Amino acid sequence: MNRYVCTVCGYVYDPAKGDPENGIEPGTPFEQLPDDWVCPVCGAEKDKFEIEN
Amino acid sequence: MIVQEIKKDVYGIIMNDWDRRLFDELIPLPDGTTYNAYLIKDKKSVLIDTSDPRKTDKFISILKKVSGGKIDYVISNHSEQDHSGSIPAVLKEFSSARVITSDKGASLLNKLLLVPEDKFIRVKDGEEIDIGERKLKFFHTPWVHWPETIITYSPVDKVLFLCDLFGSHLATGSFYASGNDRVYEAAKRYYAEIMMPFRNHIKKHLALIDGLAIDIIAPSHGPVYNNPQFIVNAYKDWVSDNVKNEVVIPYVSMHGSVNTMVDFFVDKLIERGIDAKPFNITVTDIGELAISMVDTATVVLGTPTVLGGPHPSAIYVTYLFKALRPKTRFVSVINSFGWGGNTVKLITDMLPTGDIEILEPVIVNGYPEESDFKLLENLAENILKKHRGLNIT
Numbered sequence: 001m002n003r004y005v006c007t008v009c010g011y012v013y014d015p016a017k018g019d020p021e022n023g024i025e026p027g028t029p030f031e032q033l034p035d036d037w038v039c040p041v042c043g044a045e046k047d048k049f050e051i052e053n
Numbered sequence: 054m055i056v057q058e059i060k061k062d063v064y065g066i067i068m069n070d071w072d073r074r075l076f077d078e079l080i081p082l083p084d085g086t087t088y089n090a091y092l093i094k095d096k097k098s099v100l101i102d103t104s105d106p107r108k109t110d111k112f113i114s115i116l117k118k119v120s121g122g123k124i125d126y127v128i129s130n131h132s133e134q135d136h137s138g139s140i141p142a143v144l145k146e147f148s149s150a151r152v153i154t155s156d157k158g159a160s161l162l163n164k165l166l167l168v169p170e171d172k173f174i175r176v177k178d179g180e181e182i183d184i185g186e187r188k189l190k191f192f193h194t195p196w197v198h199w200p201e202t203i204i205t206y207s208p209v210d211k212v213l214f215l216c217d218l219f220g221s222h223l224a225t226g227s228f229y230a231s232g233n234d235r236v237y238e239a240a241k242r243y244y245a246e247i248m249m250p251f252r253n254h255i256k257k258h259l260a261l262i263d264g265l266a267i268d269i270i271a272p273s274h275g276p277v278y279n280n281p282q283f284i285v286n287a288y289k290d291w292v293s294d295n296v297k298n299e300v301v302i303p304y305v306s307m308h309g310s311v312n313t314m315v316d317f318f319v320d321k322l323i324e325r326g327i328d329a330k331p332f333n334i335t336v337t338d339i340g341e342l343a344i345s346m347v348d349t350a351t352v353v354l355g356t357p358t359v360l361g362g363p364h365p366s367a368i369y370v371t372y373l374f375k376a377l378r379p380k381t382r383f384v385s386v387i388n389s390f391g392w393g394g395n396t397v398k399l400i401t402d403m404l405p406t407g408d409i410e411i412l413e414p415v416i417v418n419g420y421p422e423e424s425d426f427k428l429l430e431n432l433a434e435n436i437l438k439k440h441r442g443l444n445i446t
Contacts, residue, residue: 013402
């Protein structure tokens with residue numbers, strides 16, 4: 001599973017960790033995040049993320 | 054300080070901070086600001102938000118008088134200290150009071166102000182609390198402008214309390230916004246500096262607000278809106294995807310080359326009917342620059358190359374641009390260099406991915422010559438074509 005980085009603030013979504021504070025279980029791939037999920041650090045939408053190099 | 058009854062038993066307590074000139078050690082406040090709290094005296098006595106710590110003592114003394122010595126609940130719509138900062142003092146004065154907020158609000162207030170966990174009543178989105186003659190309803194409205202923000206609605210009073218959303222940094226003796234022609238600009242400045250990054254979140258919140266019957270919009274900075282449509286319509290315009298036939302040109306020039314190019318470029322834009330807005334970064338109020346970015350279709354950054362890259366003040370503006378996330382569609386760079394460097398790439402690499410199209414930059418070795426002025430004119434023409442493509446000319 002790819003890690004994705006927020007191009008606005010640099011937050012990295014790690015699917016192994018998920019985003020439990022916002023209801024995302026560990027093990028959830030980025031592609032399966034709900035459409036209204038946003039960067040937990042800066043609020044940027046999913047389309048502002050790209051695969052981490 | 055102004056205390057005014059806005060509906061029966063509903064009071065606004067506005068603490069003016071007339072001479073504050075900087076917020077977050079970042080944002081200029083040419084008109085000062087206010088911290089607004091609200092008090093509803095029902096069977097339960099409810100305080101909505103508090104005041105900046107700069108005003109705590111005066112705020113508590115006023116609150117004791119207006120409340121008659123009874124506070125049961127303190128609603129925290131937003132955990133930032135300019136509104137929450139007097140909560141510890143309120144809890145000390147009114148020891149049985151509980152703090153109503155979201156889960157995330159409780160967590161932040163605990164971390165930022167050391168409010169004990171057992172003081173909180175955590176409300177979910179859409180939850181209501183009965184306070185006597187009224188029920189207060191809470192909506193989770195995250196990212197205006199922190200992740201924990203909520204708004205409080207009193208259906209009986211038709212008043213919406215939404216803390217920072219719709220606020221303005223404007224100290225004034227006028228309690229209400231109606232008839233105060235300084236409010237629009239102050240509210241737009243506030244939007245540009247604080248709310249613009251969260252434009253798409255605000256769109257959703259505006260749809261929610263449209264479904265509520267509202268007589269008064271009660272923000273926590275600036276005058277109270279007794280004509281709610283004024284600010285709702287302004288926000289609908291600002292958060293829309295519509296851009297204007299404008300080019301904002303933040304620039305810095307060390308020895309005059311960039312200055313000469315920007316000067317020529319501005320004239321070429323104006324000749325084409327495009328509203329050009331140059332800002333010499335070294336003397337610009339960044340709030341003014343942020344306001345200009347609310348509507349503009351295009352931003353062109355002018356910078357010399359120094360130490361192999363952009364001038365540091367140009368990097369600062371690029372960083373702000375990235376952080377503020379305006380709806381700008383086109384970006385370009387005007388650059389003068391002496392003997393090399395990687396200025397344009399360093400700037401464009403800082404921009405977020407998404408809807409911004411980078412237009413061919415103008416990169417000049419030294420002082421501009423005739424062929425360089427032609428390139429600047431080409432850029433103006435290219436921008437005109439792009440703007441025509443958006444049907445905004």
